[in-house]
Structure formats: C-alpha cells, structure tokens
Amino acid sequence: MMSKKQKRPEDIFNFSETSDACIKCGMCIPVCTIHNVNADEVTSPRGFIDLLGAYQKGNLELDKTAKDIFESCFLCTNCVDICPKALPTDMVIEQVRADIAEKFGLAWFKKAFFFLLRHRFTMDLLFKLGYVFQTCGFKIKAEQQSMEPRFRLPIIKKDRLLPSMGKTSFLNANPENIDNGGKRRVAIFIGCLANYNYTEIGKGLLDILEALEIDAFIPKKQLCCGAPAYFTGDFDTVDNNAKKNIEYFESFIDEVEAIIIPEATCSAMIKIDYEHFFHDQPEWQERARKLKDKVFMATEWLQHHTHLEHLLSAKAKNDLIVTYHDPCHARKMQGVHNEPRNLIKQSYVLKEMSDPNVCCGFGGVTMQTEKYHFAKAAGVPKAAMIKETGAQVVSAECSACRMQINDSLYQAEVDTIFKNPIELIAEALKKQ
Known part of the structure; x- marks a missing residue:
C-alpha cells in the first residue's frame, strides 16, 4: 500500500481523480473523528471526496454550506491510514480550504493570529504583555500550565481550559549556542506552543542534551512552521514562513547532525508537508526535500542516534x-x-x-x-x-x-x- 509519505503530488491536487478512485467500501467511516461526533454521510471521508470531485467538475458550488462541510474535517488522517487505496482525503481538504479562504476571506481573529505567526518580534511583545496581564482574565492552573477564563471573551468559551503563557519564551530565555562538550551538535526547532506556553519542554530538551554531552544550537530566526495557516487555508502565510525557514535552515544545516523537534505537528509540517505544499514550485520543493533527512521528532532522534535509553536504564x-x-x-x-x-x-x-x-x-x-x-x-x-x-x-x-x-x-x-x-x-x- 502506498503510504502518505509516498503519495504523488499530482494525486493530491486532483480532486476528481481522488473521488473517482474511491471504491465506497466504508472502511474509513468507523475511524473518522468527525463522523463519530457528527454522524452524517456528508461529513465522512467518502462524503468529503465525493463533494470535492463534484466541486472540481463544476457540479457543486463552493457556498457557505460546502464551506461548513469542508471545515468540519479534523485532518486526523485516520481515513488515509485505513483506506485500501491510501486516498489523500486530508490533503485534498487542505487544498480546498485555500479556495475557501480566497472566496470567503479569513475571520478577523485568524488574520490577526497568522499575522503574528509571520512576525516574531510582535508575537514576543504580545505574549510578554499577555503574561503580565493574564491573571486579570484567567485563573492560572500551574500544574497543568493552563488557565481557565474568568468570563466569556470573544471566540473563547468560558468553560474551557487554555494554555497559560510563560514569563519568557524559550527562544529569548536561552543563548543561541550551548556548549556541552563539543563532540556533537544539533539544532532545535521548538514550535510556537512550546516556545511561549509549555516552556518546560525546551528546558527539558536542553537538560537531556547536556546529559548526553551534545551541543545545542537554538536558531533564533526560526518562524512558525506554518501548520496552523496550512490547515486553515492561509497559503500566503505558509509560503512566507516556509521559504524563510528553508533559507534559514540551509545556512546552518551542514553544521549540525540534525534539527530535532519536540512537536509532532511541526515536524510533520517541515519534513512532509513543505514538500507537498511546494508541488507547483519545483525549486522550493527540491530545497525542502534536501532538508528533510535531517529533520526528526526529538524522541525519534534521541532513541536511534544517542545512548539515552542506556543512560535512563541506569x-x-x-x-x-x-x-x-x-x-x-x-x-x-x-x-x-x-x-x-x-x-x-x-x-x-x-x-x-x-x-x-x-x-x-x-x-x-x-x-x-x-x-x-x-x-x-x-x-x-x-x-x-x-x-x-x-x-x-x-x-x-x-x-x-x-x-x-x-x-x-x-x-x-x-x-x-x-x-x-x-x-x-x-x-x-x-x-x-
């Protein structure tokens, strides 16, 4: 069976071809996250791809109803995992969301969020202010590194838990180069939530590298990987961040063994989705492809390329x-x-x-x-x-x-x- 990683770019962006290839076996339905909470054939993998095929053939208008349907997928890839033909349902939905964003525009709060993902300095400033004033609007739950809203805010439900903000971001709290003996050297891509909210992750990773006597390089100019924008259809932000990250990574990639990432979504975006995103920009696709062999999830690299397991067993x-x-x-x-x-x-x-x-x-x-x-x-x-x-x-x-x-x-x-x-x-x- 062809895996998601091996999926050909031309398959991913031809909605009709994907729709025509579906054999309607229904294996995807029991594992579909949205179908399990909204049992409607329309919001099931085969429903999604049928509608996408009709949309590409001109038989379905991309109206607010279709928008609502295509935005209901969790992009969990359960359907891809179980599909006997490995149809890229998640990827074709990611593509149609760009059409949705172009036709309907993005909500104001999404525009504001994605603007911050492009501009690290502004993001740093906002989160620093947020840390100072977060107790005004939220009750902090320190053990969970989370906070509960004191009252209803725009877009934020009062009955939910959100990640609290760290006093100083991981990138700003640490020097760019950390010498742990000089025998080996890796770069760290930290991810936005670990950088601003769950800052103990980065601290822990530095402690592990110190114990292993592996030098740490913290690239200070790294931007958000672009995943939140990619899954929402803001391809301008993805294009901007992906290109800047690729150019930046190229400047130091030969000086490190690996870029390790303690975040599954960020790692998947950089290692896999960059290559798919640049399907129509062959130069950038090739540049993304050349980097991916040095991109690892943190535990993946630590397990296979260090003696950490032995160190822990002692x-x-x-x-x-x-x-x-x-x-x-x-x-x-x-x-x-x-x-x-x-x-x-x-x-x-x-x-x-x-x-x-x-x-x-x-x-x-x-x-x-x-x-x-x-x-x-x-x-x-x-x-x-x-x-x-x-x-x-x-x-x-x-x-x-x-x-x-x-x-x-x-x-x-x-x-x-x-x-x-x-x-x-x-x-x-x-x-x-």
Missing part, C-alpha cells in the same frame, strides 16, 4: 504510572510511536490506553474556535480512556494534543496531568 525507576497518546502527526505521518514509549518505560510504569491511536480532537484553529463543540465532543472518549488507565500522567509529543487533552480532562474532571515525554525524560535524568 537510573532508579519511578513508580509513576504514565499513559501515552499517539499524536496523529507522529504515528500516522512519520511512523513515530515506539520511540517515546521505549524512553518513557525506562523510568516510569507505562500503561497503554484501550486505543492510544484515537484522535484527541484538536483539529486546528477553526475547530478550536468556530467549531469548538466538535472538538469538545471528540475529547470525551479520549478523556475516558485516560481515566480508565489510572495513570497520573498522560504524555504525547505534541503541544496541540496537550492543549486539547488538558481541556478534555478538565471537562471530564479527571485529575491526570499532561507532560511531554521530553519533560518526563529530563526529570528522570535528574534522579540518582
């Missing part, structure tokens, strides 16, 4: 029970699932959920704002699975999953806390 084991959630962009898009587990279980008791592959329900910017009711519904079974394990900690190498799962646990009144595997590993290394 430490005292903690009786803390940890369960692991597989981010869609890790297991399905990059094949990363055993690596974080292998490292976690060296130091903790690992207990699996009944189905760790079930999408947490994050779904992107639109799902978290205009369609939050779907995200909230999708989080219910995941919270129940976590509770069933009896774990004190749930872990996933993805801060988008973290934001969604924290909220789902909060809604279900489950006390389990969330930590990135990098945080757990760093804490284990500090044990005698």
Whole structure:
C-alpha cells in the first residue's frame, strides 16, 4: 500500500481523480473523528471526496454550506491510514480550504493570529504583555500550565481550559549556542506552543542534551512552521514562513547532525508537508526535500542516534504510572510511536490506553474556535480512556494534543496531568 509519505503530488491536487478512485467500501467511516461526533454521510471521508470531485467538475458550488462541510474535517488522517487505496482525503481538504479562504476571506481573529505567526518580534511583545496581564482574565492552573477564563471573551468559551503563557519564551530565555562538550551538535526547532506556553519542554530538551554531552544550537530566526495557516487555508502565510525557514535552515544545516523537534505537528509540517505544499514550485520543493533527512521528532532522534535509553536504564525507576497518546502527526505521518514509549518505560510504569491511536480532537484553529463543540465532543472518549488507565500522567509529543487533552480532562474532571515525554525524560535524568 502506498503510504502518505509516498503519495504523488499530482494525486493530491486532483480532486476528481481522488473521488473517482474511491471504491465506497466504508472502511474509513468507523475511524473518522468527525463522523463519530457528527454522524452524517456528508461529513465522512467518502462524503468529503465525493463533494470535492463534484466541486472540481463544476457540479457543486463552493457556498457557505460546502464551506461548513469542508471545515468540519479534523485532518486526523485516520481515513488515509485505513483506506485500501491510501486516498489523500486530508490533503485534498487542505487544498480546498485555500479556495475557501480566497472566496470567503479569513475571520478577523485568524488574520490577526497568522499575522503574528509571520512576525516574531510582535508575537514576543504580545505574549510578554499577555503574561503580565493574564491573571486579570484567567485563573492560572500551574500544574497543568493552563488557565481557565474568568468570563466569556470573544471566540473563547468560558468553560474551557487554555494554555497559560510563560514569563519568557524559550527562544529569548536561552543563548543561541550551548556548549556541552563539543563532540556533537544539533539544532532545535521548538514550535510556537512550546516556545511561549509549555516552556518546560525546551528546558527539558536542553537538560537531556547536556546529559548526553551534545551541543545545542537554538536558531533564533526560526518562524512558525506554518501548520496552523496550512490547515486553515492561509497559503500566503505558509509560503512566507516556509521559504524563510528553508533559507534559514540551509545556512546552518551542514553544521549540525540534525534539527530535532519536540512537536509532532511541526515536524510533520517541515519534513512532509513543505514538500507537498511546494508541488507547483519545483525549486522550493527540491530545497525542502534536501532538508528533510535531517529533520526528526526529538524522541525519534534521541532513541536511534544517542545512548539515552542506556543512560535512563541506569537510573532508579519511578513508580509513576504514565499513559501515552499517539499524536496523529507522529504515528500516522512519520511512523513515530515506539520511540517515546521505549524512553518513557525506562523510568516510569507505562500503561497503554484501550486505543492510544484515537484522535484527541484538536483539529486546528477553526475547530478550536468556530467549531469548538466538535472538538469538545471528540475529547470525551479520549478523556475516558485516560481515566480508565489510572495513570497520573498522560504524555504525547505534541503541544496541540496537550492543549486539547488538558481541556478534555478538565471537562471530564479527571485529575491526570499532561507532560511531554521530553519533560518526563529530563526529570528522570535528574534522579540518582
């Protein structure tokens, strides 16, 4: 079966070809995240691709109803994973969302958010102000690195949990070059949520590299990978950020062993989706392709290219029970699932959920704002699975999953806390 990574660009952008290839077997429906919370044939993978085929053939108008349908997909890739023909349902939906954004425009708050993703200085300033004043509008829950709104705000529901803001971003809190012995050197791409909100992830990664005596290079000019804009249809922001990141990475790629990323979505975007995005810009597609062999999720690289597992096995084991959630962009898009587990279980008791592959329900910017009711519904079974394990900690190498799962646990009144595997590993290394 052709994997998502091997999907040909010409297949991805021909809606009719994808629609005509669907054999209507229905295998995708039971695993579809949106269909499980909104049981309508229209919002199922085969419904999506049928409508996309009709749209490309001129038999469907891209009106507000069609817009609502195409924005209802979580892009979890469950359908791609199980489809006997590996049809790229998620990718064709990503493409039609660009048409939607062009025709209907973007909501004001999305425009503002994506503007910030292009401009690091403005983002830094806003988050610094946000840190100072966040207690005015939110109750801080320090253990979860999250906050609860005190009152209803535009776009923000009062009954939900959001990530709190760090005092100083990871990029601003650390020097560009950190010498840990000079034997080896890697670059760190941190991701926006880990940079501004879940800052313990970056600190933990630096602690791990220090223990391994591997020098860390923190590229200060890195921009958001562009994933939030890509999944929403703002291809201008994707084009801007992807090109600037590629040019910047090229300036140091030969001086590092790898670019390691403790975020599944960022890693998948840079390693896989950049190449797909530049399908009609062959020069940039080739430049993206040349970089990807040095891009790794953090646990993936640490497991296969260091002696970290041996280092952890020599430490005292903690009786803390940890369960692991597989981010869609890790297991399905990059094949990363055993690596974080292998490292976690060296130091903790690992207990699996009944189905760790079930999408947490994050779904992107639109799902978290205009369609939050779907995200909230999708989080219910995941919270129940976590509770069933009896774990004190749930872990996933993805801060988008973290934001969604924290909220789902909060809604279900489950006390389990969330930590990135990098945080757990760093804490284990500090044990005698």
